[in-house]
Amino acid sequence: MVLAKPRGFCAGVVRAIDIVERALDREQGPVYVRHEIVHNRHVVEKLRRKGAVFVDELSEVPAGALTIFSAHGVARAVEQEAARRGLPVIDATCPLVTKVHIQGRRYARSGRTLVLIGHAGHAEVEGTIGQIDAPVHLVSTAAAVDALPIARDTPIAYVTQTTLSVDDTRGIIAALNARFSDVTGPDISEICYATQNRQGAVRDLARISDLLIVVGAANSSNSNRLREIGAEMGIPSHLVDDGDGIDPEWVRGVTTIGITAGASAPDELVDSVIEALEHLRPIVISQLNGIEENIEFTLPAELRHERRRTSA
Structure with missing residues (x-):
């Protein structure tokens, strides 16, 4: 089994999740997030358990409640609606x-x-x-x-x-x-550095793999692109949410399994895929040499001194 590098969270996703967690630490009441903060149900559910409330429209946000815009960005009409209603807003749009x-x-x-x-x-x-x-x-x-x-x-x-x-x-x-x-x-x-790096890494991975598994959500654009690249390069390629999505038939007769993860998929989901594969066969894990990402995006000023929650 070979892991791609880089894979998983990008700086924009880390920033967006950090914004929600720090806002939850600061607020006495719920924090409302318009749409999924990032496209991954595991991330969303984890934040929901901590007190985040995810809504489709601003009309679902109570008067005066702190509102966070997702990493994907919003239209000016949404910003204007929030201003009209006097909602306090933190914008988690990726820079x-x-x-x-x-x-x-x-x-x-x-x-x-x-x-x-x-x-x-x-x-x-x-x-x-x-x-x-x-x-x-x-x-x-x-x-x-x-x-x-x-x-x-x-x-x-x-x-x-x-x-x-x-x-x-x-x-x-x-x-x-x-x-x-x-x-x-x-x-x-x-084009986004994380998109380029992950697509380059998955191409390198596909060249040496007999099977590609991409960890990511079905509604994650960047995760779908990774799976498509593997398929275009001629190897069986599958997108899974987590280890529960692994089909034992995929690995039958396969020598080298390549694993990568979309930019909104946390490491714990990659770990769950590895664990699922270990239940099917003995594996040896290695990692490709790849780009070391050290990019960080600054948090909004009002949250820079808030502590981030670490509990599940």
Whole structure:
């Protein structure tokens, strides 16, 4: 068994969870979180047990209750609704998502037609579109570029969802440049560092593995991309929430099992997968050499001196 490096939590996820835990320590009453703080039910349930209340809409938040926006970001309309109601808010939006919002607004102000590369319905995409006071054209594939209702000589700009496949995004950018004569946007290297690192690591892992197991939630975009990369490289690849998702048939006759985890999956879930596999066969665990991530994002000022809970 070989573990990918890096895998699991990224700095944006660590920051978002830390925000909720420190807010819970500070508040006397419940803390309300709009949508899942990150896309992982284990993380959400753990925070719920500590007192966090997860809601779909701000209308579910009682008057005056502390409200936290998830790591995926929210539309300006949500921010305005919270302000109208006088709700105290802490924004846990990942700083790299906020950077996309800023880029998009800057391009729109410059008069360019904006294209967002991303997946319809994803919380980050909805938040990004809602942060830009101009029309936004959403594309998720290179083929969709030809269907854009934009004249070929229109100056355009693009921004990207942070959790996309780097290769797919590169292909869509190439399609934009092929169709339009005046295109600007961030370099592919500016896609979220964690997305790039985990996708690079899973490619290295897939080259030496007979089976790939990705630990992550079904609604986690970055986790799904990791599984897709393994499948594209020709090995059986499966996405599991935890060790309970392991099918004994997957490992029958397999020599090398590769394991990685999406950016919102904690180490304890990887451990549960390893434990499940150990019940099926003897295993020897090694880890690939990989990038050592040491990025940290600053907490909101009002929470920097709060202590984080450590109890389960």
